[in-house]
Amino acid sequence: MKVESVCVLGSTGSIGVSTLDVIARHPDRFRVHALSAYSQIEQLAKQALACNAQVVVVPDTPAAQRFRNVWPAGRPAPELRIGAAALAETAADSEVSVVMAAIVGTAGLPAALAAAQAGKRVLLANKEALVAAGGLFMQAVRDNGAELLPIDSEHNAIFQCLPEDEDRARAPRLPARGVRRLLLTASGGPFRTASIESLHDVTPAQACAHPNWSMGRKISVDSATMLNKGLEVIEAHWLFSMEADNIQVLIHPQSLVHSMVEYEDGSILAQLGQPDMRTPIAYGLGFPERIASGVGLFELTRMQKLDFESPDFNRFPCLGLAYDALRAGQTSCISLNAANEVAVAQFLSGGIRYTEIPQVIGDCLDRMASFNGAAPRSLEDVLEHDNHARAVASELCMLRT
Ligand code: NAD
Numbered sequence: 210m211k212v213e214s215v216c217v218l219g220s221t222g223s224i225g226v227s228t229l230d231v232i233a234r235h236p237d238r239f240r241v242h243a244l245s246a247y248s249q250i251e252q253l254a255k256q257a258l259a260c261n262a263q264v265v266v267v268p269d270t271p272a273a274q275r276f277r278n279v280w281p282a283g284r285p286a287p288e289l290r291i292g293a294a295a296l297a298e299t300a301a302d303s304e305v306s307v308v309m310a311a312i313v314g315t316a317g318l319p320a321a322l323a324a325a326q327a328g329k330r331v332l333l334a335n336k337e338a339l340v341a342a343g344g345l346f347m348q349a350v351r352d353n354g355a356e357l358l359p360i361d362s363e364h365n366a367i368f369q370c371l372p373e374d375e376d377r378a379r380a381p382r383l384p385a386r387g388v389r390r391l392l393l394t395a396s397g398g399p400f401r402t403a404s405i406e407s408l409h410d411v412t413p414a415q416a417c418a419h420p421n422w423s424m425g426r427k428i429s430v431d432s433a434t435m436l437n438k439g440l441e442v443i444e445a446h447w448l449f450s451m452e453a454d455n456i457q458v459l460i461h462p463q464s465l466v467h468s469m470v471e472y473e474d475g476s477i478l479a480q481l482g483q484p485d486m487r488t489p490i491a492y493g494l495g496f497p498e499r500i501a502s503g504v505g506l507f508e509l510t511r512m513q514k515l516d517f518e519s520p521d522f523n524r525f526p527c528l529g530l531a532y533d534a535l536r537a538g539q540t541s542c543i544s545l546n547a548a549n550e551v552a553v554a555q556f557l558s559g560g561i562r563y564t565e566i567p568q569v570i571g572d573c574l575d576r577m578a579s580f581n582g583a584a585p586r587s588l589e590d591v592l593e594h595d596n597h598a599r600a601v602a603s604e605l606c607m608l609r610t
């Protein structure tokens with residue numbers, strides 16, 4: 210069996226750790242070539258030691274020094290690469306066949322895009338890359354013979370429910386034949402039933418306490434506001450060539466049905482499983498084969514019921530903002546994502562209130578609307594618009610503190 214050589218971008222994060230867990234179960238199939246992290250350098254060193262990584266990428270020279278300081282004497286050290294350009298080069302490295310894109314935010318876009326341009330199998334967790342640069346990204350996958358496997362649990366579920374076409378990882382331009390709608394499920398997060406008045410005083414710890422999934426802090430806040438589901442609607446648009454009107458969000462508090470595909474004949478296919486990201490990660494790594502993920506048996510008899518309800522757009526204004534951005538075009542999606550990254554970081558550090566997140570995003574989209582020209586044609590166009598929106602969003606946050 211061919212051993213695939215894997216690069217894990219963002220290996221110290223929630224998805225990165227789960228990825229290394231699945232890989233470690235299959236030493237006959239996968240070896241880790243490269244790892245990257247931004248802050249938890251000690252953890253990165255432990256990971257590199259455990260999986261015998263050949264290359265590690267850190268953001269700057271102080272981080273590199275920290276890595277050297279904690280590396281045990283007498284053990285052969287991995288090659289240490291520094292900076293964002295090294296990240297993209299490593300993702301495109303000829304030694305690598307599979308790239309797990311698990312950096313959070315637009316910061317992960319250049320390396321994820323580089324992997325697609327280099328024709329790798331890209332396991333895409335970093336949804337912000339598709340939100341900011343969906344057109345460019347899908348084009349890069351098609352033009353360079355890359356494979357794109359969605360790792361976001363909803364998109365992985367939809368991918369699994371699509372017709373069995375071996376080429377479906379190669380970014381077809383048209384929606385799959387016979388598909389009427391995509392039904393994206395959402396847990397509703399920690400504030401699904403809280404009184405709307407109480408949201409005013411929500412703390413970062415409360416927003417990060419997700420009822421069903423354990424995730425990084427940024428995506429946990431996004432899940433609470435449901436901006437995460439909005440990003441996922443945009444992600445689904447690009448992955449599966451579906452228009453906004455044919456992507457429906459359903460609140461499903463049990464988080465057991467991970468999403469569904471509705472066909473023209475009325476059939477609805479669903480993928481179910483425990484809320485554990487190792488399932489979609491193992492699917493992406495093994496595709497088209499199924500491999501063990503470490504996820505235990507799912508006791509259907511213990512499952513009491515499956516509820517589905519429509520989301521309340523007043524409770525979750527971020528969801529409506531995301532649909533609006535998708536309908537308005539790619540530059541609006543860049544602004545939406547950038548404003549959200551700024552607003553969530555401000556909320557997590559105590560700069561703005563939870564209820565100000567949608568206000569900052571909405572105001573930023575309004576201010577940026579006059580710059581919504583043609584769709585971006587290059588990574589530079591995307592990053593320029595992203596930087597502009599970030600500056601506007603930061604200013605809007607400052608006005609509120
Ligand atoms: P996390 O915060 O736990 O980890 C993020 C990783 O990215 C860390 O390794 C960190 O060091 C690295 N990183 C952060 N900023 C960086 C920067 N500027 N440059 C380079 N590296 C940087 O996040 P996570 O929960 O693992 O999520 C990662 C991505 O996967 C996000 O895009 C998220 O939306 C997506 N996702 C996560 C889950 C989940 O269950 N955690 C589910 C679906 C999708």
Ligand code: MG
Nearest residue numbers: 361362363441
């Ligand atoms: Mg998801």
